[in-house]
Amino acid sequence: MERVSSALKTGLLAGAAAALLPAPALADTLIYNVDGLTIDEKGNVERFASLVIDDDGTVRDILLRGEKRPTDIDFSVDGEGRVMMPGFIDAHLHVMGIGFAALTLDLSQTESLEEALAAIAEFAEANPGRPWILGGGWNQEKWGLGRFPTAAELDAIVPDRPVYLTRVDGHAGWANSLAMQAAGVDASAVSPAGGRIERLAGSETPSGIFVDAAESLVTRAIPAPRAVERDLALSKAQEVLFAQGVTAAADMGTSIEDWQTFRRAGDRGALKLRIMSYASSLETMQLIAGPGPTPWLYEDRLRMGGIKIYLDGALGSRGAWLKEDYADEPGNRGIPILTPAQLRNTMSRAAMDGFQTAVHAIGDAANAEVLAAIEELSETYEGDRRWRIEHAQIVDPADIPKLAEHGIIASYQPLHQTSDRVMAEARMGLGRLGGAYAWRSVLNAGGRITFGSDAPVEPADTPAGIAVAISRTDANGEPFGGWLPQETVSRAQAIAGFSSDAAFAGFAEGRFGRLVPGERADFVLVDRDPMLSSPAEIRNMTVLETWIGGERVYKRAE
């Protein structure tokens, strides 16, 4: 009997392990001569000059300038004085949405209907093989159109295939006639509960715009993407995020298809992004995680810890649920998607098994309702629950103190504030904005906040998010002095919101989010110091390199 060679055995096992685990960094690495910063346990900025990475991809040490460097290092890298920060953690985005958006038509940069129509025509011509033309990002408010666009306008440029384009906030869709035909939608179609079919003036004919729950009347006719397309989209999403310095994110509304895509990538070592997953429904949560949150998988790269619940829609499409009528549409207060009992039952079902709940609430009525629900649920579900409210855009100032109770986390997206400002003033009227995007008020009341982008609704642009968080001004520096500038936060709070606080919001503290010994070595090298730069300069910050678990996943082309 011959002994199999040791090399062969090692090869066999290495193959088996490689299928399961991403390769760790192979060596103890020192990155010296950096201008490093992280958030400490008190939320303050701490500086350092060198980072020591263990061969398992965790931070072994951080060193001050002049501190003795360890001698047992395999590789040393000169940081050339560049700024090192914790990898950006986005507390609210949609991983697969980012990937699919990158593979479909992006209208978010169009400034007019004419520009959008030209882009659609160009995309259709460039993609003759696609059975449907899909995309999104349009915003009739930005276009200054004063109305929704119509199916007829699409028909004129794409007469041969269905077209379906999602509004920038994801709360409305724009279809051409062939898409409506494929979906069997005609003048006899009725608006479903929680949604609205827009009609042509003085007619029952659908105009081509489908709001909230009505979107599914058309989207259900869109062929589902195949697994290979999903895998491509995830790969694309990681590419997009790493180029922007994002190393971890909360995925808000993970479907079973999304989850399987994450696992396929994890199983072959291709999942580098850290994903804190919130299921799209109770059924999905149960199917995937079962009796409780999953363990952290793939070396802290994936965990399903909770559920995303929608309570209302968005301000732009007047789907947000308000306490009073929309200022620009008397008689309309928006649409609550769940009844009070449905909301409580869903939250309760998740909480009883130890899952976290993250409730989308935009209007002040929706926020008040979530707060009331948490108040009641807290009587039963004690301990460290970290109830999350996603967006929390319009909160009645009288309700803000309640956000500090029961460990609630308000999960904000700074870029929504600048995108929505003019629209929010129109929808709410100037007198009802006292609790609008009220970041500092929540902090002052003793509450917790975290920051994200809601990508692909907004770009996953953390530097821009930090700039807005400290200035309440947009890319043009407007409005001068900031919009409701009393709601700005400090630089340290902004950075924490996109790093340590975002990790905390996903029960990931101690694993990643800070550059301290024992946590994963996730960081970015950037071209300027956010503590010393103006908001406009921060907005133009360039990510030079992105590292996850001690492995470089992005380097900017020279």
Add this chain to the structure above:
Amino acid sequence: MERVSSALKTGLLAGAAAALLPAPALADTLIYNVDGLTIDEKGNVERFASLVIDDDGTVRDILLRGEKRPTDIDFSVDGEGRVMMPGFIDAHLHVMGIGFAALTLDLSQTESLEEALAAIAEFAEANPGRPWILGGGWNQEKWGLGRFPTAAELDAIVPDRPVYLTRVDGHAGWANSLAMQAAGVDASAVSPAGGRIERLAGSETPSGIFVDAAESLVTRAIPAPRAVERDLALSKAQEVLFAQGVTAAADMGTSIEDWQTFRRAGDRGALKLRIMSYASSLETMQLIAGPGPTPWLYEDRLRMGGIKIYLDGALGSRGAWLKEDYADEPGNRGIPILTPAQLRNTMSRAAMDGFQTAVHAIGDAANAEVLAAIEELSETYEGDRRWRIEHAQIVDPADIPKLAEHGIIASYQPLHQTSDRVMAEARMGLGRLGGAYAWRSVLNAGGRITFGSDAPVEPADTPAGIAVAISRTDANGEPFGGWLPQETVSRAQAIAGFSSDAAFAGFAEGRFGRLVPGERADFVLVDRDPMLSSPAEIRNMTVLETWIGGERVYKRAE
């Protein structure tokens, strides 16, 4: 800045790793003084006296009696002369079905309707909290009833709750009136394609028996098990299988819920059984594995490599698709579940992405149809495909040579032969059994076979399977000399069918199935030598210990 202690760091990482990987054996282990056997590459039995297990759970070496033992061993165990065999690999079973069967009422040992009714009454009384009484394993043929049982017979003993009990072969169900009422089934219900509602004589009233596709008319009303119940069932299934020496199995018809249950166990290190998974549908296969078979996960414990496809039903319920009429029901040839085009499209869709196909075919018409489909598909899909036919119970003798073509594997369940013998004679008539359970004929024609149990349809009793494979006699030694005894196989072929050949049928050769250096150390210790025992003695073989990956997962109570 303080360095976190090495122990703390190790603890943190050990925790993360433990969530992902089952703990391997911790030491190099020698098990000496065993009467060991394995199958060699030529299919012959090879003997050995000691097994050396590496600290990673693979076989490091096997030693002959008198060969020098290695000196760098951490632990030595005296095998006390017991027989060591490769862990049993079951090429066809239903993991979750075994678990749920162990948690529900088992009627498979009942010898009469009266005995079954008494068991049902006892179970209902013992489980007052269960909203439905569920179970299976009944067989009206075994009861000598000469007819199906009825709803009325159940109503008399369980009047307060729905009852639904599956026939031993899974191809029919027996409901009481409350179950039919809950499912909305009454005299107006029509039999679906591929299924049949039994009616009371001279009436349209359903009798309580639902065959094949008609089963879903009732089963869809049964509340789905919760994730926690699924997890419990998997744990129970592993317990049942390990006590029977089964260390690996092909799971035939994995649903998304089953898969998530496997992964939850794998993620927390609780999946010990090796599962070769075949998806229950194209949609499930795509959802889970996506563009191709998954990698081997959890140290060779889980892989989705193919799809299970049903082409017909079973002989017992006359659902098997025959070339000629049933001998005991003129005019009935059974039910093909798929059209020729559907079969080819499904197989083709799987094969084009590199998935293996395992087609359930019991009747001779079904087997001929699969063979024709493989013949056509092989023109496009070349290479090592290992097309599987599951059961292959009745094959037209003229078709047997075709089983040796294109690398087809006939996946047989020896215990079905003894359970079905009398019924098969009735269904087919004596003149049409030339290709019935024709194990040796297939081998003689140059084909490949493998063995399994179809548990929970039959018990996962490998020793009994080996005994039948070499004798064609049942537990009572009947019929004397064996049924169609020319179809017995050798002891080595029987053992290979339940070990190395079953691994090959699941693309697992080289990973497990043999006790040779480099493969996983999966083995059983048993109380007798299958090479030297009579079939009756083999049937009574006792599994003393079961080891997987060098870890003991079962030890018989003294």
